[in-house]
Each structure stands twice: as structure tokens, then as C-alpha cells.
Amino acid sequence: MSPENPWTLFKRPIVALAPMDGVTDRAFRQVVRRLNPEVLLYSEFTSINGIEHSGQVRERLRFENMELPYLVQLFGREPALFAKIAQEISDQGISGIDINLGCPSKRIVQNGNGAALIKEPDLACQIVEATAKATHLPVTVKTRLGWSDAENLIPFAKSLESAGAQLITIHGRTAKMGYRGEADWEPIYELKKALSIPVLGNGDLRGGDQGKGQLKNLDGFMIGRASLGNPWVFWSEEKRAEVTLRDKIEVMIEHLQALLSYQPEHKALIEFRKHLGGYVSGFRDAKVARRELMESQSPSEFTQRALSLVS
Ligand SMILES: Cc1cc2nc3c(=O)[nH]c(=O)nc-3n(C[C@H](O)[C@H](O)[C@H](O)COP(=O)(O)O)c2cc1C
Numbered sequence: 001m002s003p004e005n006p007w008t009l010f011k012r013p014i015v016a017l018a019p020m021d022g023v024t025d026r027a028f029r030q031v032v033r034r035l036n037p038e039v040l041l042y043s044e045f046t047s048i049n050g051i052e053h054s055g056q057v058r059e060r061l062r063f064e065n066m067e068l069p070y071l072v073q074l075f076g077r078e079p080a081l082f083a084k085i086a087q088e089i090s091d092q093g094i095s096g097i098d099i100n101l102g103c104p105s106k107r108i109v110q111n112g113n114g115a116a117l118i119k120e121p122d123l124a125c126q127i128v129e130a131t132a133k134a135t136h137l138p139v140t141v142k143t144r145l146g147w148s149d150a151e152n153l154i155p156f157a158k159s160l161e162s163a164g165a166q167l168i169t170i171h172g173r174t175a176k177m178g179y180r181g182e183a184d185w186e187p188i189y190e191l192k193k194a195l196s197i198p199v200l201g202n203g204d205l206r207g208g209d210q211g212k213g214q215l216k217n218l219d220g221f222m223i224g225r226a227s228l229g230n231p232w233v234f235w236s237e238e239k240r241a242e243v244t245l246r247d248k249i250e251v252m253i254e255h256l257q258a259l260l261s262y263q264p265e266h267k268a269l270i271e272f273r274k275h276l277g278g279y280v281s282g283f284r285d286a287k288v289a290r291r292e293l294m295e296s297q298s299p300s301e302f303t304q305r306a307l308s309l310v311s
Contacts, residue, residue: 006096006138007167007198007219013212014220015234016040016169017227018202019073019098019142023274025060027258029067031251032231039234040220041070045100047113048076048085061089062262069095071140075103077112077123079130086134097131099165101143104175115175118147121156125163132164140167142202148176150187154194161197168195169222172203185214192217208234229278231255245283246310252279253303265299272302283309 007014017024017032019042029041043061050057051074063070072094076082086097101124103114110116117124132139141160146153157168170191172183183203192199198219205211211221211234227233231251232240255275259268273294280289289309296302 005166005197007140010040010198010220011038012219013215014040014167014198014200015208015211016200016220016222017042017234018222018224019043019045019100020224021045023228025259025271026063026067026262027255027271028231028275029070030064030258031255032227033067034254035231035251036234040095041067042098043070043072045073045075045103045114048074048078048081051085051089052081061092061094063094065093068093071096071098073098073100073142074131075100075108075113077117077120077127079123079126082127083130083134086131086137086139090135090137094137096138096140096166097135098140098142098169099127099131101141101160102171102175104144104178109175115144115147118143118152118156118175121152121159124156125159128160128163128165132166138166139164140169141165142169142171144171145174145184145187148174150174150184153187153191157191157195161195165197167198167200167219169200169202172201185216188218189216192219206233207237207240209237227278229275229281248279248282249306249310252276252306255279256299256302260299269296269299269302280309 017039021044024042024044032039046057046060061072072089074097100114101117108114128139170188172185172188185201188201200220200222201218202222205221205223206226223233232243256272259271276290276293280286283289292305293302296305
């Protein structure tokens with residue numbers, strides 16, 4: 001492993017909040033950071049073409065220093081444009097650039113982006129190489145087991161490593177599986193034996209204890225869906241059991257306030273809905289509470305209703 005790879009110095013296990021489009025926005029990252037000083041944070045995946053042409057898309061990358069360590073995740077399929085964007089964003093104080101080679105959604109794949117690049121390994125490597133050459137920051141990759149099976153995972157990841165990837169995260173599903181079935185971590189453990197860069201496992205984790213339990217030879221793990229409305233997800237079961245309903249309400253209000261700091265009221269309330277179910281689970285009459293909060297017409301009404309749940 002090259003001594004200049006910063007991930008080799010990172011405290012083990014490396015624990016990360018998985019990048020999620022529409023979920024891991026600035027507000028949620030800040031809430032997660034306050035409760036988890038060491039968790040690695042990622043932006044939502046962002047199109048290099050979008051960054052090139054739209055100020056609104058560039059907005060997605062904005063962050064505050066408290067979010068560090070924070071990586072920007074990019075998707076696209078043009079090595080030269082990756083290099084250009086990497087150069088442009090490198091001096092903005094971010095911790096690294098992650099390349100998405102795993103998104104299986106139709107909209108992404110039919111344009112040859114995300115998981116489609118698993119079927120074009122040479123191009124995927126050119127993207128990693130061009131990006132790594134264009135920046136002083138570490139370049140990382142997030143991908144899946146493969147397109148329809150894990151047969152090529154090891155040669156694919158080895159070539160990404162040779163192209164300059166300094167850390168790789170594997171979601172233990174194939175692109176074809178989408179989000180169906182169960183994540184299989186066995187090929188990820190096998191992969192780690194073949195690489196010298198750090199490897200993170202991802203898929204179906206419900207919490208930090210489970211992540212540590214499944215770690216084996218890996219360098220870390222990443223949690224995605226289980227974090228919705230549950231920024232405590234990385235904590236141990238024991239510590240999570242101490243989180244009170246009042247704590248949940250207070251963090252929920254903090255989260256909404258963070259959204260309001262850069263979103264209009266109606267948009268902030270709509271964005272927040274994704275997390276609502278997670279926050280109120282465990283409450284008596286959670287369904288009723290969720291519906292009442294969902295129907296709030298303004299942030300102050302939301303806050304009032306939320307506080308009344310624990311008064
Ligand atoms: C709503 C949603 C959005 C996602 N967006 C991204 C993304 O922008 N970039 C990415 O690499 N993966 C994305 N993913 C995949 C997650 O990062 C993660 O790999 C996947 O959810 C499996 O982990 P989990 O079982 O812990 O959720 C997304 C997943 C979900 C559910």
C-alpha cells in the first residue's frame with residue numbers, strides 16, 4: 001500500500017454514511033456529523049455534466065467544514081470531463097472524490113453511467129485514472145458485486161486500484177438485483193484478500209454493531225437506508241437504547257431547522273418527510289404521530305406538534 005494513501009491512516013473501522021440521492025443532503029449530513037464526529041460523509045451522487053452546465057447542480061456539493069471528512073461523489077462517463085471537474089472542485093476543502101460505478105437505476109444506466117460502467121471496465125479505469133491525475137485528493141470508487149454476478153469483481157477492482165483508486169466500497173448486490181434479495185458480503189471478503197487499498201462493505205446493515213460484526217478482514221463499512229430518520233444508527237445497541245423520545249424530537253427539529261437554513265419552508269417540509277417515519281418509530285401511536293406531523297402546514301406547526309408528542 002502506498003504510504004501516501006490517506007485512508008491507511010484513518011481510524012479503523014472506517015465507518016461511512018452511504019451516499020444517497022435525495023437523502024444525504026447538507027442538512028442530514030450535519031445532523032449525522034453532530035452525533036457521529038468520525039463518520040465519513042459523502043455528497044449525493046452528482047452528474048459531472050450537470051456540474052459543468054448548471055449552478056443549481058453545483059449547489060448540491062455545498063458543505064460546511066463541520067461535515068469534514070466529506071467526499072464528493074460524481075457520476076458520468078467522460079474521463080476528460082471528470083478530470084476538469086475534479087480539478088475545479090479540488091481546492092474547495094473537500095476530503096476526496098468518489099466515483100459512482102454502481103447506480104443501477106434505469107435513468108442512469110441507459111445513459112451509460114453508474115453501474116453501466118461495470119460493463120465497460122476499460123472506460124471505468126480511464127475515468128479513475130484521469131480523475132486521479134487531475135487532483136491531489138484521494139480518489140475512491142463505489143460499485144457493486146458485478147453486473148449480473150460477482151465473477152469479474154476481483155479483476156475489475158484490481159484494475160481500478162491500478163488506475164489510481166485509493167479506497168473501494170462494494171455494495172454486496174449485483175446491478176441486476178437492484179435492491180432486491182439480500183446483500184452477499186462473501187465476495188467482498190474475497191476481494192479484500194486480492195487488493196492492497198482499503199475496502200468497505202455495504203448492504204443491509206441495520207446498525208454499527210452489525211457492521212463491526214460483519215467486518216472480518218475489511219477496513220470498514222457503510223450504512224445507507226437504515227440511517228433514514230435514524231442518525232444514531234452508527235451507535236452501539238447499548239448506547240442507542242439510551243436515546244429518549246425527547247432526544248429524537250429535538251434532533252428531528254434540529255434537522256428541519258438545518259433544511260430551513262437553505263430551503264424554502266414548503267420544500268424543507270417535503271424533504272423532511274423522507275425521514276419522518278424513521279424518527280417517530282418507537283413512539284406510541286407512531287402512525288398517528290407521523291400523519292399529524294406530515295400534515296403540518298408550516299415549520300412552526302410542525303415543531304409545536306412534535307413537542308406535544310413528548311410533553
Ligand atoms: C434513496 C437512495 C438513494 C441512493 N443514492 C445513491 C447515490 O447517490 N450514490 C451511491 O453510490 N449509492 C446510492 N444509493 C445506494 C446506497 O449508497 C447503498 O449502497 C445501498 O442503499 C445499500 O446499502 P444499505 O442496505 O445500507 O442501504 C442509494 C440508495 C438509496 C436507497
